[in-house]
Amino acid sequence: MRLSRGLPCGSSAYQRASTVTTLKLPAPKLGEERWGQLLTFAVGGRSSVVKQTAVRTGTVVVVVSGSGALVDAQVAKAVDKAHGAG
Numbered sequence: 001m002r003l004s005r006g007l008p009c010g011s012s013a014y015q016r017a018s019t020v021t022t023l024k025l026p027a028p029k030l031g032e033e034r035w036g037q038l039l040t041f042a043v044g045g046r047s048s049v050v051k052q053t054a055v056r057t058g059t060v061v062v063v064v065s066g067s068g069a070l071v072d073a074q075v076a077k078a079v080d081k082a083h084g085a086g
Contacts, residue, residue, distance in 0.1 A: 018043040028072075030079050031057035038068075055079050 019042040027034035033056040041048045051068040053075050054061060062082045064075045 025051070025053075027053050027055065028075060030076060031055040031062075057083050 021040045021042075023038040023040075025036035025038055027036035034054065036051070036053040039050045039052060041050070049068070050065055051071040052063065052065040053071050054063045055075065056062075057079060060082050062075070062078050064071050064078050066074075
């Protein structure tokens with residue numbers, strides 16, 4: 001997917017093109033449903049990578065996004081905390 005947006009700046013405008021790519025990843029075996037993806041954002045020669053994991057347990061959906069290691073370390077704790085609150 002490629003996004004481009006013109007932003008007004010005084011009497012002129014500029015455009016910044018960005019590219020977003022996604023890669024489906026396996027998610028940890030938590031909850032009834034789960035999915036994971038790796039998002040790569042590229043703008044102006046710079047890129048950022050974000051891992052996102054979602055887990056549904058009952059009527060609660062937990063989504064954790066961030067660096068890969070952070071998501072891996074925190075997703076089970078987040079699901080446990082959300083499940084305990086529900």
